Amino acid sequence: MRHRPMFSSWFASFVPSALNTRPKEWLRAAFGAALGVLLSALVCRQVFGSEVALHLMGPLGASAILLFAVSSGALAQPWSIVGSYLTATVVALLMVHFFGRSLGSASLAVGISLALMCPLRCLHPPGGAVALCVVLAGPAMVNMGFMLLYPVLLNALCLLGCALLYNNLTRVRYPKSHMTPATDLHHTHDPSPEQRVGITSADVDQALTDMGEFVDVTRENLELIIRATEKHALRRSMGEIRAGQIMSRDVQCATPETTLKQALRMLKHHHLKTLPILDEERHLVGIVSLIDLIGHSRRSGRRNLLGRLGLRRDVLLEQVMSSPVTCVDSRAHVVELIPLLSGQGLHCLPVLEQGELVGIVTQTDLIAALHRDLIMHLG
Structure with a gap:
């Protein structure tokens, strides 16, 4: 009688698993x-x-x-x-x-x-x-x-x-390319933010080594599956927190005709790092940051950014702005914002509804949302 459960389990292993393809x-x-x-x-x-x-x-x-x-x-x-x-x-x-x-x-x-x-x-x-x-x-x-x-x-x-x-x-990527390491935006030896906690590439390698068997999946695909699983688990635990709930709505914007000096004044007055740029129809056409202004100053051959802006008041944002802009929909889940604001070097994400700018999610907004969610779970 003791062998019956073991035999049933062994026999059940012959039953094929359901396919996860359509x-x-x-x-x-x-x-x-x-x-x-x-x-x-x-x-x-x-x-x-x-x-x-x-x-x-x-x-x-x-x-x-x-x-x-x-x-x-x-x-x-x-x-x-x-x-x-x-x-x-x-x-x-x-x-x-x-x-x-x-x-x-x-x-x-x-x-x-x-x-x-x-x-x-x-x-x-x-x-x-x-x-x-x-x-x-x-x-x-x-x-x-x-x-x-x-x-x-x-x-x-x-x-x-x-x-x-x-x-x-037929839109099936073949062959499967090797995963390229994340871009080192800060030119340091630190791993990317998403690889500093949780499962790392070294953990995947060690797990495959421990198995010691043939596995019909590439190491890169296995890591992608694990990352996607973590993402879905986090999304489930965080509920339905959307970009539209955590975004800042009173957005300070500029136009392509705004001068660099005016843009710098806005950034300093509101303690901002970036400014969305809207055209006459209120469509997002670009974004400018302090980094863009500094970069323009260096290309112009001036060491002093304020001095450069004072000498050339006719320089417009359309000459400096970054475009196209990485945006998200107001219905985007907060989990989808994390890699954009942590691993891609973005300080903010413009939020759109039907193509129009309705708000901005900053790194500060994201941290506050994660903090509130953590407190709710601990409570």
């Missing part, structure tokens, strides 16, 4: 895989004949499922298919040369190919099928020898080309 994505991937296999096989048949093309279609079909259905996986990246096909073909041809064509040499070719794909970072399951196809080749392929590399690599490159074109045209 039927539209299934159809997109299915059409792409069919098209990729067809085009690759037609090219191979045109160059090397029907028998060779048909004999190599097995691994081609398996690769197509990876490249079109799970293109974000580590096993589906460009080097995975090209490197695995090349490795498996060379290993299989060596097995044939030394041991002949047999089930034993075919099995050995699969094992050695797998062992080599790992350090070469080109693990790709259909590579095992390539090794089998090469060892157990038909009459038309036996006499090709090492020339068999050509049709195998032609298939890999044709299918890869189809995946690159089709996936990106």
Whole structure:
């Protein structure tokens, strides 16, 4: 009786998990895989004949499922298919040369190919099928020898080309690029603000090392999933706090015709760091900050900002302002504002409703909102 729960748990592990993709994505991937296999096989048949093309279609079909259905996986990246096909073909041809064509040499070719794909970072399951196809080749392929590399690599490159074109045209980014480090806005050695607390990149690396198993997801995608999970959890815990609730509504604005001296006077009087710039129709066309004014002063060759502004009162904000402006909608959740105001070096975010400026969220507004939320949870 004690073994029944354990047996039930073991048996339940065979039940497949639900897919987190939509039927539209299934159809997109299915059409792409069919098209990729067809085009690759037609090219191979045109160059090397029907028998060779048909004999190599097995691994081609398996690769197509990876490249079109799970293109974000580590096993589906460009080097995975090209490197695995090349490795498996060379290993299989060596097995044939030394041991002949047999089930034993075919099995050995699969094992050695797998062992080599790992350090070469080109693990790709259909590579095992390539090794089998090469060892157990038909009459038309036996006499090709090492020339068999050509049709195998032609298939890999044709299918890869189809995946690159089709996936990106259907708005699926492929291949998955490596995450670039956050821009160091302050030119210091500190990590970005969002990486100073919580889960870090080093934590992800350590977790993958601790698992010690093959994981069909790139390290970059895994970190993105973790970050997105943290974001959704924080959003749930903070409730429905929106930009429109925490923004400052009495916004001091300038126009493109405002002079630099007038802008500096406004910034000093209201203790501000930035000024939104509106046109005659009250549409946001730019933003200017103290950094912009200082930068203009340096480009003008004057060390004294006040002196420069006093000498050139005709310099207008339209010549200095930054555009386009990073904005948010009044319905944007406060969680969406955090990376903009912490990791991108922005001091404020203009808030729009139907294209019109209705307020501004500053770093101070965000800190106050987070503080109130923390007090409410502690209370």
